[in-house]
Amino acid sequence: MELIKKLTSAFGPSGSEEDVANIIIEEIKDYADDIKRDNLGNVIAVKKGNGKGKIMYASHMDQIGILLLEIEKNGLLRFATVGVVNPLSLLNQVVIFRNGVCGRIMVENMSENKNVKIKDMFIDIGESDYEKASQKVSIGSFGVIKSDFIVNENRIITGALDNRIGCFALIESLKRLKGNECDAYFVFTVHEETYLSGAAVSAYAVEPDMAVAVDVTFSGDSLEGIRTVVKLGEGTCITIMDDGLISHPDVKNYLIDTAKKYGIKYQFDIAKGATDGSVIHTTRAGIKTAAVSIPLRYMHTSYEIVDMKDVENTIELLLKAAIDYKK
Structure with a gap:
């Protein structure tokens, strides 16, 4: 739990993933045969085998954020979102900037505003004018x-689980991996919430025989209105199709067969949204790619929820798939 808390607490919106990368490198340095950071900031770690093919797992380090656009005369701040965010989920939330300055998100004429839009929202850091605000x-x-970290038996409630929990799954898989005959690449990508550029360049560099994007997916067992059969606690999710990828049948079937072989609990996902897999599969001459996801409630909010049983099933699937894979 401490590692998950450390990962989710790290500051890391798209384009500012350095803190997260440093935590990951420190955590895996004694387990990987080689670790490097590329020009965009991706962390690429490899556990070498006997040269019998290359498998690549990719999880993104970045989180949803905000970008300060304007400081008004009255000291209030106007902003844009970094990544896709429902404006309603931002209302009354507390923003923390990298330097530790905090402010509350509000909306103009709140009692009359029925259609909340980002352009009508502002951040109040408690200053009275432009000069004082601009000093901070x-x-x-x-x-x-800003979010808290709450543990409720098997469930974790906090922000940035999208996708620090996927990063955690890769870290644990790498730590436990032994006896692999393929070269197993564990890639922690940047810019997924914005441009997917981290996954594109890292896949080009690794050029794996098979790739799996490891992310989170919407759970349909709450009242937030997400229509999906995916449920918390029912196992890892093997994606059939999402908005950016139809999982390659060879990879999808290999993951299903692996899960059945080792008694790993899984469920199928036909997902809204996209993952790093949407650019990995079109890299170079094409890479056989699928996605594996951890069910999550309230995505892109400060209080996302995952079940650790699903996380453990995800780790086991990635681990066993890497051990058994041969080109």
Whole structure:
């Protein structure tokens, strides 16, 4: 739990993933045969085998954030979102900037505003004018939504589980991996919430025979209105199709067969949204790619929820798939 808390607490909106990368590198340095950071900031670690093919797992390090656009005369801040966010989920939340300055997100004429839009929202950091506010923050500053870390038996409730929990799954899989004959690449990508560029360049560099994007997916067992059969606690999710990828049948079937072989609990996912897999599979001459996801409630909010049983099933699937894979 401590590692998950450390990962989810780290500051890391798209384009500012350095803190997360440093935590990951420190955590895996004694388990990987080689670790490097590429020009965009991706962390690429490899556990070498006997040269019988290359498998690549990819999880993104970045989280949803905000970008400061304007400081008004009255000291209030206007902002844009970094990644896709429902404006309603931001209302009354606390933003924390990298330098530790905090502010509350509000909306103009709240009692009358029935259609909340980002352009009508502002951040109040408690200053009375432009001069005082500009001494604390500047245009172009990045921030994230502040959250608590709550453990409720098997379930974790906090922000940035999208996708620090996927990063955790890769870290644990790498730590436990022994006896693999393929070269197993564990890639922690940047910019997934914005441009997917991290996955594109890292896949180009690794050029694996098979790739799996490891992320989170919407759970349909709450009242937030997400229509999916995916449920918390019912196992890892093997994606059939999402908005950016139809999982390659060879990879999808290999994951299903592996799960059945080792008694790993799984469920199928036909997902809204996309993962790093949407660009990995079109890299170079094409890479056989699928996605594996951890069910999550309230995505892109400060209080996302995952079940650790699903996380453990995801780790086991990735681990066994890497051990058994041969080209």
